[in-house]
Amino acid sequence: MSPLVAGLVQVGIVFAALAVAYRPLGDHMARVFRAESHTKLEKAVYRFARIDPDAEQKWSTYAYGVLGFSFAGIVVLYLVQRVQSVLPFDFGRGNVQPGMAFNTAVSFVTNTNWQSYVPEAVLGHAVQMIGLTVQNFVSAAVGLAVATALVRGFTRSRTDRLGNFWVDLTRGTVRILLPIAFVGAIVLIAFGVTMSLKSGVDVDGQIVANAPVASQEAIKELGTNGGGVLNANSAHPFENPGEWTNLIEIFLILLVPVSLTRTFGRLVGDRKQGYVLLGVMGVIWTAMLAVIWTAEANGLRPLEGKELRFGVPGSAIFADATTGTSTGAVNSLHDSYTGLGGGAALLNMLFGEMTPGGVGTGLYSILVMAVIAMFLAGLMVGRTPEYLGKKLGRKEVTAAAVSILAMPAVLLAGAGVAAVLPSTRAALNNPGAHGLTEILYAYASASNNNGSAFAGITVTNDWFQSSLGLCMLFGRFVPIIAVLALAGSLAAQRKVPVTAGTLPTTGPLFASLLTGAVVLVAALTFVPALALGPIAEALQ
Template structure:
């Protein structure tokens, strides 16, 4: 079988697998977030945290819960790294330096998982398991909770309550992420992914690092986190040993973001609303896969940087999926992609990672873009825009605009500063347009909470550690606060009846409008920067 045919078979299997689980998982998540009863385990957690699970919260209190929980998580994870030398399973690796600890704490709490260190030489197993893996669960659950809060904004009428953040957080972890991760950790072990508490094994006199990989690999992909427990990430044979494990990991990257569209349709009582979002996500994902795949298959050195176990198709499918979600795991070196192929992975992030996006972040991001699309449609016909029975006035559109503009603002400002700093030249492995692409990619990855890297830039100095950390924080929390403010404004409204002038949002017209808005916003924002980086490189 030719590589192209094998790749098409992989895509087919992936699409069929996602289609099979789309309905049951999507409906399960809808039941999880709408249930009125609490399990005994959940009640015990609420008592421990002194939380009233039946108390609703205003959007501001919900946002305070997200920010407060995240701040405490950053502090705890920072401290764990700074005291690593006194923890078990540290293997003499010592305390993590302050700048690196700050960067890593922000990274994992924001679901970015950007890594400016070599895991097998810097992090011991205790910090990996008690610190980083815990954040893999809870940071994903935070994103899912925010998405559900926004959906409730559409569902509720003349209300100032969006649910309870602590309940949504706990349910996301206990009822969704933990069970699925447990099952797929066993699947990955069966496929050859390692699971060991040893620091490594000696092979021909050399110590080959190992770790409890399978348990962390499952949630790394499922929660669209992406941080590898080993430095080569999913290109390492201990994390991703064969073509089947590669396909399973790609499936895990996509399964929650894709299934959340079904959750959305179920919760709003109109499955077609979810299908429209899914069709837009799938259309752009497919188009970008074609761009990356063709670029790499026809490059001058098509296998450079691509794992020979997976080849161009396996590398392209993984690269497209990890950059179109907020995951950042890699099974190949994106820095070695062609100008067009690397530009495709970068553009996936610049779309705002809503095609299909991360766990929760993809759903609330594309809903925000749907509001912008409806606003533009309203301007064209001279009518107050509506979406799902709610009018989109000044407050709603302002909150949506803030959510969309937060990422490009911090990305372009910090990337521009980095490009002119004298110290940046020493950090780049490549000059010219490719060097600018590396800078843009790094800040796009941080600002979008993706975490993947071109790996052609060294980001261990104080400027990169701190500036990338700031981008991760602002890129995560500014949109979240704006989305929750939007949800609060929507929930306070009365439902608007459907009239002859209401634009239908369940057909191909709206899907085209939404897809066009996503592409247009990204193009207007980033084409000048892209023209100096990957576009110029592709034309050379």
Template sequence: MSSTAAGLLQVGLLIVALAVVHRPFGDYMARVYTGTKHSRVERVVYKIARVDPESEQRWGSYALGVLGFSFVGIVFLYVVQRVQSVLPFNFDRGNVEPGMAFNTAISFVANTNWQSYVPETVMGHSVQLIGLTVQNFVSAAVGLAVAVALVRGFVRHQTDRLGNFWVDLVRGTIRILLPVSFLFAIVLVALGVVMSFQSGVTVDGQSVATAPVASQEVIKELGTNGGGVLNANSAHPFENPNGWTNLIEIFLILVIPVSLTRTFGTLVGDRKQGHVLIGVMGTLWAAMLAVIWVAEANGLRPLEGKEVRFGIPSSALFADTTTATSTGAVNSMHDSYTGLGGGGTLLNMLFGEMTPGGVGTGLYSILVMAVIAMFLAGLMVGRTPEYLGKKLGRREVTAAAVSILAMPTVLLIGAGIAAILPSTQGALNNTGEHGLSEILYAYASASNNNGSAFGGITVTNDWFQSSLGVCMALGRFVPIVAVLCLAGSLAAQKKVPVTAGTLPTTGPLFASLLGGSIVLVAALTFVPALALGPIAEALL
């Protein structure tokens, strides 16, 4: 079988698997967030945390819960890294230096998992387990909670309540992320993924690092986190040993973002609304897969840096999926891709990572873009825009605009400063167009909470550690606050009846408008920068 045929078979299997679980898993997640009963474990958690699970919060209180919880997570993770030397299973790796600990703490709490360190030489197992793995779960649960809060804003009428952040956080962790992770960790171990508490093994006189990989690999992908416990990430045979694990890991990256569109349709009482979203997401995902695949198969350096065990199709499929979501895991080094192939992975992130996006973040990002699309449609016909029975006035459009513009703002400012600072030039292994692409990729990855990197850039100096950390924080939490403000404003409204002038949002016209808005916003914002980087490199 040719590599192209094998690649198409993998894509087909992936789509079939996602289609099979889409309905039951999406409806299950809808029940998780609408149920009124609390399990015994959840009640224990609420009692310890002194949370009243029956109470609900205004959007401001919900946002403060997200920010407060995340801030405590950053402080805890920073402290754990700084005292690593006194923790068990540290393997004499010492305390993590302050700049790196700061960057890593923000990275994992923001669901970015950008890693400016070599995991197997810097982090001991205790920090990995009680620090990084915990954040892999709860940061993903935060994204789910915010998405559900926004959906409640569309569903509810004339109320100032969006639910309870702490209940949503606990349910997302205990009822969704933990059970799926437990199941697939067993599957990964059975397929050869390493699970060991040793620091390493000796093979032919060479020391090879090991870790409790399987338990962290599954939530790394399922939670669209992306940070590996080994430096080569999912290109390492201990994390991703064969073709089946490779396909399963891609499935895990996509399963929650894809199924959330069904959850959305179920919660708003019109599943066709979810069909439109998954249609737009899937079309852009497939288009970028074709671009990356063709570029790598026909490029001047088609095998450099690729995972040769699986071939170009699997590398392209993984690269497209990990950058179209906010994951950042890699099974091949994107820095070695052709100009067009690497530009495709970069453009995926510049779309805002809503194709289909990360856990929760993809759904709320594309709903925000839907608000923008309906606003544009309203301008064209001179009518007050509305979406899902809610009018989109100045407050709603402003909140949506802030959410959409936060990422480009911090990305372009950060990348622009880095490109002209003399102290950053030594961090680049390449000059010219590719060097600029490395800088753009780094700040796009941080600002979009992706975490993957062009491997040719070294980001361990003080500027990169601090600036990328700030980009990760602003890129995560500014949109979240704006989204919750939007949700609160929507929930306070009464439902607007459908009239002859209402634009249908379940057909191809709205799907085209939504997809076009995603592409248009990215093009207007980033084409000048892309022209100087990956586009120029591809044309040379």
């Protein structure tokens, strides 16, 4: 079988698996966030935390909950790393240094999972399990909660309530992420992913690092987290032994973001609305896959930086999935990609985490872009824009604009400063256009809460640790606050009736408009920087 046919078969398997899971999982998530009753486990959690699960919140209170919970997570995770030496299974690795502990705490709480360290040399199993794995669940659940709150903004009328953050957080964790991750971990173990509390195994007299991999591997992909237990991440045979585990992990990465479009359609009472969003996500994702795959297959060194057990097709599909979402896991070295292939992976992140984006973040990001697209349509026809029966006035468009501009602002500011600092340039392993691409990729990854890296840049100095940490914080929480403010404004409105002048949002016209808006915003924002980096490299 030729590599092209083998690759197409792999894509077909992933698409078929997603198609099978799309309806049942999408409907299940809709039921979870519409349910009025609570399970016994959930009630126990609410009693312990002294939460009234039946008390709904204003958007500002909901936002305070998100920020407070995330800040507490940063503090706890930071402290756990700083006292690692007194925890079990530390293997004498000592306490994590303050700058690295701060960067890691921010990274995992913001669902970025950027790692500026070698996991098997720095972290013990206790920190991995009680620190990082827990955040892999709850940071993804925060994204689900915010997306659900925004959808409620569209479906509710004349109210200032968006639900209860603590209920949405608990349900997303207990009813959605935990069960799927549990099954996913068992499947991965069955296919050869390791699960051990030993620090390593003896292979022909050489100690190879080991860890409780499968349990974190499942949620790192499912929750679009991406931080690896081992430094080689999903290129390591303990994390990703072969072609079938590679496909399973790609499936887990895409599963929730794709299925959430079905959830959205169910919650707003029109499944076609979800299909349109899915179509836009799918068109852009497939186009970027074609670019990455073609660039790498026709490069001068097509197998450089790629595991032979995956080859170009398996590596390209994984790279497209991990940068099209906010996962950041890698099964190949993106730094070794061609200028065009690496640039396409970078552009995937610059689209703004919506093709299909992360768990929850993909849905609310593309809905924000839908608001922008309808605003542009309104300008063209001279009519007050509306979407899903809600008028889009100054407050709504301002909130949407803040949400989509936050990421470019911190990305370009951070990369611009880094590009002129002597200490930063000294950290680059490559000069010229490729070196600039490494800087852009690092800040794009942090600002989009992706976490993948070109790996051709050393990011352990104080500037990188602090600046990338700040990019993660602003890139995560400024859009969340703006999205919740948008949700609150929408929920306060009454629904307007559909008229002859209403632009239909379930057909190819709106899908084309939304696709164009996604591409146009990214192009207008980033083409100058891309021209100096990956485009210049590709043209050399």
